[in-house]
Every structure is written in structure tokens, then in C-alpha cells.
Amino acid sequence: MKIATAAEHYAGMKAKAEQKINSLQEKTLIRVGAATCGLAAGAQKVKDTFVEEIKHKGLDAEIIEVGCMGHCYAEPMAIISKPGFPALCYGHMDEGLAKLLVEEFLGNDDPCYEYALVALEPNDIFPTFSDFPRDAYEKKIILEHCGFIDPEDIDHYLAREGYASLVKTLQMKPEEIISAMVDSGLRGRGGAGFPVGKKWTICRNTPSEIKYIICNADEGDPGAFMDRSVLESNPHQVIEGMLICAYAVGATKGYIYVRNEYPLAVQRVKTAIEQARKKGLLGSAILDSTFSFDLEVFEGSGAFVCGEESALINSMEGKMGVPQARPPYMAVSGFWGRPTVLNNVKTFAYVTAIIKKGAGWFREIGTEATPGTAVFTLVGKVANTGLVEVPMGTTLRQLVFDIGEGIPNDKEFKAVQIGGPSGGCLPEETLDIPIDFDSLEKAGAIMGSGGLVVLDEDDCMVAIARYFLEFTQQESCGKCTFCRLGTKHMLDILTRITQGKGSLADLDILQELAEDIKMGSLCNLGKTAPNPILTTLRYFRDEYEAHILEGRCPARMCKDLILYYIVPEKCTKLCNVCVGSCPVEAIYTREDGLKAIDQEKCVKCDNCLKTCPPEHNAVIKLSPPVLPEE
Amino acid sequence: MPLLEGEEEIICNSVTDILGKLGTSREKLIPVLQQVQNKLGYLPTLAMHKIAENMKIPAVDVYGIATFYNQFRLNPPGKHQFKVCMGTACYMVGGNIALDSFERRLSIKEGETTPDREFSLERVACVGCCTLAPVVLVDEEVEGHVTPTRVDGILLTFETNGEKKTEEGTEEEGGSEV
Numbered sequence: 113m114k115i116a117t118a119a120e121h122y123a124g125m126k127a128k129a130e131q132k133i134n135s136l137q138e139k140t141l142i143r144v145g146a147a148t149c150g151l152a153a154g155a156q157k158v159k160d161t162f163v164e165e166i167k168h169k170g171l172d173a174e175i176i177e178v179g180c181m182g183h184c185y186a187e188p189m190a191i192i193s194k195p196g197f198p199a200l201c202y203g204h205m206d207e208g209l210a211k212l213l214v215e216e217f218l219g220n221d222d223p224c225y226e227y228a229l230v231a232l233e234p235n236d237i238f239p240t241f242s243d244f245p246r247d248a249y250e251k252k253i254i255l256e257h258c259g260f261i262d263p264e265d266i267d268h269y270l271a272r273e274g275y276a277s278l279v280k281t282l283q284m285k286p287e288e289i290i291s292a293m294v295d296s297g298l299r300g301r302g303g304a305g306f307p308v309g310k311k312w313t314i315c316r317n318t319p320s321e322i323k324y325i326i327c328n329a330d331e332g333d334p335g336a337f338m339d340r341s342v343l344e345s346n347p348h349q350v351i352e353g354m355l356i357c358a359y360a361v362g363a364t365k366g367y368i369y370v371r372n373e374y375p376l377a378v379q380r381v382k383t384a385i386e387q388a389r390k391k392g393l394l395g396s397a398i399l400d401s402t403f404s405f406d407l408e409v410f411e412g413s414g415a416f417v418c419g420e421e422s423a424l425i426n427s428m429e430g431k432m433g434v435p436q437a438r439p440p441y442m443a444v445s446g447f448w449g450r451p452t453v454l455n456n457v458k459t460f461a462y463v464t465a466i467i468k469k470g471a472g473w474f475r476e477i478g479t480e481a482t483p484g485t486a487v488f489t490l491v492g493k494v495a496n497t498g499l500v501e502v503p504m505g506t507t508l509r510q511l512v513f514d515i516g517e518g519i520p521n522d523k524e525f526k527a528v529q530i531g532g533p534s535g536g537c538l539p540e541e542t543l544d545i546p547i548d549f550d551s552l553e554k555a556g557a558i559m560g561s562g563g564l565v566v567l568d569e570d571d572c573m574v575a576i577a578r579y580f581l582e583f584t585q586q587e588s589c590g591k592c593t594f595c596r597l598g599t600k601h602m603l604d605i606l607t608r609i610t611q612g613k614g615s616l617a618d619l620d621i622l623q624e625l626a627e628d629i630k631m632g633s634l635c636n637l638g639k640t641a642p643n644p645i646l647t648t649l650r651y652f653r654d655e656y657e658a659h660i661l662e663g664r665c666p667a668r669m670c671k672d673l674i675l676y677y678i679v680p681e682k683c684t685k686l687c688n689v690c691v692g693s694c695p696v697e698a699i700y701t702r703e704d705g706l707k708a709i710d711q712e713k714c715v716k717c718d719n720c721l722k723t724c725p726p727e728h729n730a731v732i733k734l735s736p737p738v739l740p741e742e
Numbered sequence: 743m744p745l746l747e748g749e750e751e752i753i754c755n756s757v758t759d760i761l762g763k764l765g766t767s768r769e770k771l772i773p774v775l776q777q778v779q780n781k782l783g784y785l786p787t788l789a790m791h792k793i794a795e796n797m798k799i800p801a802v803d804v805y806g807i808a809t810f811y812n813q814f815r816l817n818p819p820g821k822h823q824f825k826v827c828m829g830t831a832c833y834m835v836g837g838n839i840a841l842d843s844f845e846r847r848l849s850i851k852e853g854e855t856t857p858d859r860e861f862s863l864e865r866v867a868c869v870g871c872c873t874l875a876p877v878v879l880v881d882e883e884v885e886g887h888v889t890p891t892r893v894d895g896i897l898l899t900f901e902t903n904g905e906k907k908t909e910e911g912t913e914e915e916g917g918s919e920v
């Protein structure tokens with residue numbers, strides 16, 4: 113009979129939340145995007161201006177902070193919902209625009225359409241997201257509520273049927289939950305794509321008094337931030353997924369392992385946990401049922417290898433984060449030797465949606481082998497940077513050119529780096545492969561946890577391989593000899609090549625070392641560390657050869673292989689900006705009035721090139737570094 | 743780095759405080775180190791010894807943990823901290839150039855603090871605003887599109903005002919004499 117009360121209990125809670133949200137919508141509501149991306153771009157000042165101006169004008173409006181909508185290129189963003197108008201979203205906000213909107217829109221009913229980016233609801237006047245080209249591709253499961261709800265107020269989530277999946281779960285048998293996971297075909301999104309149903313089954317079938325659930329929010333990829341965005345924008349969906357998991361496998365205690373460098377995520381998750389506890393959605397006798405589960409945040413200390421599950425658990429036990437050989441699997445013997453389910457942030461967020469809408473619904477999305485969506489941080493040389501969520505099976509080309517809207521500044525596309533330090537660089541000709549775990553692996557990259565960096569003609573493939581190798585080399589925990597020393601050796605070789613001191617034989621050594629490191633490493637950090645090199649060697653061998661044979665960096669990026677030069681025909685003599693811009697006083701005025709660079713002094717900081725007025729563009733980079741005759 | 747006057751007492755008191763709150767069981771080692779660092783800004787050798795003593799574990803274990811994780815720093819932070827983003831997107835558009843500029847201007851390497859403890863320099867991974875790349879965190883505030891000129895500008899404001907400027911967004915070009 114407990115079950116009826118859980119549903120009743122929830123219904124009451126939800127009704128209250130709805131009432132509160134509805135009353136918010138009766139007056140003007142301003143939602144300011146305040147995830148890390150927004151705050152970085154200046155959201156706080158925008159919010160403060162709104163608050164001040166509204167107070168100053170004595171208007172009646174509510175201002176709340178929301179998370180990230182995924183359109184990070186347009187941050188800071190704000191959504192204004194004024195009764196009588198469609199909810200309008202404004203991008204590239206600043207204090208001036210905030211002031212203007214309060215005056216014109218709030219005060220005078222003029223929505224200033226010229227500054228609006230998009231409307232959130234269908235209307236006759238202004239385009240909505242469905243009119244964006246990217247909408248045809250996007251399918252939001254994880255990011256559905258991100259950017260629209262206040263992550264620091266549980267009522268927003270409740271009003272959108274949040275925690276309904278939990279109620280449903282409590283009415284099901286644990287076995288039913290697990291078979292739903294198996295049927296859904298959900299694969300873990302932490303990188304390896306392990307089937308969730310299988311992991312949970314093993315854990316459920318391992319008898320133990322105590323079991324643990326851990327959410328992996330370590331997010332080590334140095335160029336990605338989707339897990340953080342999810343936690344900052346909608347932490348409750350993840351918590352709900354963890355509750356469902358705990359119920360299914362019989363765990364009573366859970367941890368969210370967030371990296372300490374993510375202070376906002378840590379704070380929002382803690383707030384969310386507290387609010388859920390207050391509502392009786394966490395703790396003992398959840399919603400008056402017999403099910404109890406509690407959550408704690410563990411702040412990771414920033415080591416890439418701690419994203420690996422056994423290393424993560426070691427670090428939670430207060431030890432060094434060093435991976436261990438498996439089996440036993442975590443699901444059998446994990447945290448403090450107890451059966452432990454460890455899943456990624458996004459994986460748990462999917463769980464909530466799958467219970468709500470059914471395994472069949474989930475299977476319909478994406479591909480046969482990898483149902484569901486993929487979440488990427490689309491960054492680098494692409495017009496629309498931000499978070500995107502697309503069904504698995506979408507091609508890289510669609511992602512970069514349709515959703516990302518291509519390469520800015522008329523530059524030429526060169527490659528996408530996908531999967532971070534464990535992934536690889538894929539060239540133009542691979543752009544039509546569908547995005548899923550297996551296809552990407554075949555192409556030499558990995559799905560990883562979702563970092564996707566677009567590279568253009570100005571990006572050197574040797575340098576990027578070196579960048580990732582430097583990262584893995586530093587982050588190698590040092591346990592396995594091949595990973596510890598092999599990566600160092602590879603890094604030395606790559607450094608030599610970027611300095612123009614490599615030889616063709618080096619390329620063979622790199623290949624050989626890569627194989628050895630893959631074989632000789634215990635965990636995936638080592639096993640995948642050579643990927644950035646292997647893919648660049650496979651697809652961009654000509655760039656390596658240009659460095660080695662001609663001392664030339666085709667992208668003109670490697671410092672030792674370029675020089676800066678002021679083209680006499682283009683220099684006007686009349687301006688002095690380059691001289692002023694040089695931090696080391698290497699630029700001087702020649703007797704004939706033209707500017708020139710003292711190559712001995714030049715530190716190749718790129719400043720003069722950036723400051724030379726575009727109508728002259730007199731500063732250029734030359735590779736190989738040989739001065740032209742005059 | 744040598745301790746400042748009165749620092750020893752502060753260290754001892756903070757460690758005692760934090761151990762009192764979190765307890766001395768082994769799994770609390772990382773949280774304890776985190777809180778000590780939050781309090782003191784870094785992990786002085788003395789603090790690590792105190793923790794080892796109280797937790798009854800070898801000092802080398804504490805040192806091992808402190809050096810394994812990127813978060814922990816063994817030298818004091820500067821009054822003003824510069825964290826240069828070396829995430830993928832920032833690196834590709836010149837994060838290293840910004841880092842070079844700071845190193846050149848401050849005459850310290852990344853991970854170091856100026857002898858007067860005024861400035862410290864670090865590199866960090868993606869701070870989540872790649873659109874503004876290259877990005878530098880100046881005392882936790884984000885500066886986007888940081889060119890060497892901007893680096894000079896940032897340092898100049900510290901040096902002339904003696905404190906952090908409050909106005910942001912105004913790009914000071916030129917003015918590179920420091």
C-alpha cells in the first residue's frame with residue numbers, strides 16, 4: 113500500500129511546484145543563462161543590470177538564473193517571457209542591451225526584435241528553434257531542460273515532471289528496471305560504451321549487504337565540458353537516474369565524483385541534493401516507500417587518470433589514483449570492496465528518460481548498435497560553438513557543417529579531433545562516417561566522452577598530436593612502464609619533429625612505440641594514448657614529412673619553423689601599431705620608413721600580425737623560416 | 743619557500759581545526775588536504791607533516807598524494823593568480839603564446855610564484871568558455887581573447903593601480919612598456 117502513497121505524495125509535491133512556476137509566468141520572467149560559459153562571457157553583469165534597472169523603474173518582473181542552452185557562441189543569453197508575447201531569447205547580451213530591453217520591452221512593449229535570437233514558442237512574428245537548420249538534426253534527451261529551468265530550484269524540475277520516473281520506478285520490480293535497461297540497449301557514455309543493463313545485472317546479482325553507486329563526473333578531456341554543463345544546468349535528472357539505478361541494483365549509498373576545478377557544478381549538485389533530501393526524494397524511506405538511498409559529493413582533485421573507474425575508486429579511498437587490473441569488475445568488487453555501479457553523468461541522465469518514456473522509445477533513436485543520442489561540445493574553428501545533442505548515426509559532416517555552420521573566416525576545414533587525448537584527428541574524407549562507438553573506432557578515433565574540436569588550415573597536425581601526447585604523458589600515473597616511458601619517448605620525438613629536427617626513421621619508431629604502448633598498458637589511458645599520433649600519421653603523413661624533409665610547418669604554427677615578416681609592398685609607413693604592439697621591441701623603422709622585424713629579438717608572439725590593420729595585412733608568417741630577398 | 747612571520751602558527755591551527763572537523767581516518771586524507779589548501783592557499787611542508795602525524799600514516803604517503811593530483815600546490819599562491827587555459831581550443835589559437843607572455847613579463851615559469859608573492863602563474867584545462875579562446879583566468883575572472891598586448895594590459899593595471907581594475911572589457915592597446 114506504500115506504493116499508492118508514493119504516487120500521492122509526489123502528486124502533491126508536483127502540484128505545488130506547478131503552482132509556483134505558473135505564478136512565475138503570470139508576470140514577466142527573465143531567465144539569464146548562468147552556467148560557466150555564460151558567466152565567463154559576463155552573465156553576472158547582465159543579470160545585475162536587469163535587477164537594478166527593474167528596481168529603478170519600479171517594474172514587476174522575476175529574474176532567475178538558468179543553465180546552458182547549448183548555444184555557447186551567443187553567450188551571455190537571456191530569455192524574456194512577457195505575457196502577451198512569445199518567450200524571446202536574446203544572445204550576445206551586455207549591460208547596454210539589458211538596459212534597453214528593460215526600457216523598451218518591459219516598459220514599452222517593444223520587444224526589440226532586431227536583437228532577438230529566437231523565440232521559444234511558435235508564433236506569427238519571430239522564428240523559433242525549429243527554423244534553425246540545426247533543429248532538423250538535434251534531438252534533446254539530456255539537454256532537454258538545460259537552459260530553461262533554474263538548476264538551483266527543484267520546483268522547476270518537478271514542474272516539468274521531474275522525479276516522475278522515480279515514482280514509476282518505485283512501482284516496478286528492480287528486475288523490471290534492469291530489463292528495461294537491457295532492452296533499451298543503452299551504452300555507457302563515459303567513453304567505452306559498455307552496456308548499462310549488463311553492468312547493472314552483474315551488480316544486482318552479486319550478493320552484498322552494502323552496494324554503492326558512483327556517478328563519474330571527472331571529465332578529464334582537456335577540451336570538453338558537457339558533463340559539467342549538465343550538472344550545472346539540470347543536476348536533478350542525473351540524481352534521479354542514480355536513484356533509479358540504486359533501486360534496481362539494491363544500493364543505499366551513492367557518490368557524485370566531480371572534479372574540484374568545477375566549483376559551480378559542485379555547488380549546484382550539493383544544492384540539488386539538499387533540496388531533494390528536504391522533499392523526501394533522497395534519504396531514508398523515499399516518498400514514504402521502503403526504499404532508502406542517500407547521496408554525497410566527492411570532489412576529485414584533478415587527475416585525468418582518475419576518470420578511469422578503478423583509479424577513481426582508489427582516489428575516493430584516499431589513495432593515489434592508480435588503476436588496477438580487472439577482473440574483479442567494479443560491479444562485483446568496487447568501492448571498499450563492495451559491488452559498485454559506476455556510470456557517467458550522461459548515462460544516468462538517459463536512465464531517467466528511458467524509464468519515463470520506455471525502452472522502445474529509446475531504441476527508436478540512433479542506430480541499432482548504439483541507440484540514443486550523442487552529446488558533444490563542439491568547439492574550435494566552427495561558427496556555432498556550444499553543446500549539441502544529436503541522434504547516434506548523424507554524420508560528422510552534418511555536425512560540423514550543418515549544425516556548426518562550418519568554418520568561420522573563409523578558412524579551409526582540415527580535421528575534427530574527436531575523443532580528446534584518447535581520440536584522433538579525422539580528415540575531410542572520413543566526414544561521412546556515422547557517429548557511433550564502433551564506426552569512430554574503426555576510423556582510428558574514439559567516441560570518448562564527447563569533446564569535438566574542429567581544426568582548420570591554420571592548425572598543425574603534428575602540433576596537435578604533440579599537445580595531446582604532452583597531456584597524456586603528464587597525466588600517466590606511472591604504473592605501467594610503457595605508458596610512463598613510452599609516452600615520454602614519443603613526446604621527445606614529436607617535439608623534435610616540430611622543431612624541424614626529426615628524421616623519417618622517427619616515424620617508424622613512433623609507429624612501433626604506439627603498438628608497444630597499446631600492448632603494454634593496463635588501462636585505457638595508455639592503451640589509447642597513441643591514438644592522436646596514429647591517426648595523424650595515417651591521415652596527415654604529408655605534414656610530418658614537410659616538417660622533417662623541408663623544415664616547413666604547413667599550418668605555420670610550429671614556432672621553430674616560422675618567422676614573421678613585414679611585406680615591404682604592403683607596409684604603409686604611416687602607422688606605428690606593430691611597433692607599439694611588440695612586447696620585446698623587435699620591430700623598428702627602417703631608413704626608408706618601412707617597418708621591419710629584428711629576427712634575433714622576435715619571440716614570435718603573433719602580436720604584430722594581429723594588430724596590423726586589416727586593410728594592409730602587411731605582416732605574414734613564413735615557413736620554412738627563410739627571409740625573402742629584397 | 744620560506745614561511746612568513748606568524749605563518750607557522752596559522753598552519754598548525756588550521757590543520758588542527760580541519761582534522762577536528764573531518765576526522766583522521768585514511769579516506770579523509772584528500773578532503774583534508776583540499777580544505778587545508780582552501781584555507782592556506784597551498785600545502786606547506788609543515789602542514790603535510792602535521793597531517794601525517796595525526797593520521798598516523800607515513801609522511802611520504804601524504805606527499806605522494808599531494809604531488810599526484812594536479813589540484814594541490816606546494817608553493818604559496820600569489821596575491822593575484824593567473825591561470826592560462828591550455829584546453830584544446832585555447833591551445834590551438836595561441837594559449838601557449840599567452841602563457842609565454844606571462845612567463846616573459848613575470849620572469850617566472852608556469853607553476854611558480856614571484857618572489858614577492860604578488861603573482862602566480864598556472865595552466866589549467868578547459869574552463870568551459872572555448873568561444874572566448876584563448877582564455878586566462880585572472881583571479882577567477884575570465885579574460886577572453888588574450889593576446890600578448892592584453893597580457894601587458896592586465897599586468898599594467900595591476901601595477902599602476904596596485905590592485906585589480908574593476909572595469910572590464912575596455913581593451914587597452916599599445917601601452918606595452920612595463
Ligand SMILES: Cc1cc2nc3c(=O)[nH]c(=O)nc-3n(C[C@H](O)[C@H](O)[C@H](O)COP(=O)(O)O)c2cc1C
Nearest residue numbers: 300301302328331332419420421455456459636637
Ligand atoms: C584515462 C581514462 C579517463 C577516463 N575519464 C572518464 C571521465 O572523465 N568520465 C567518465 O565518465 N568516464 C571516464 N572514463 C571511463 C571510465 O573508466 C568508465 O568506463 C566510465 O565512467 C563508466 O561509465 P559508463 O559505463 O556510463 O560509460 C575514463 C577512462 C580512462 C581509461
Ligand code: FES
Nearest residue numbers: 827829832868872
Ligand atoms: S579550451 Fe580554453 S576554455 Fe575551453
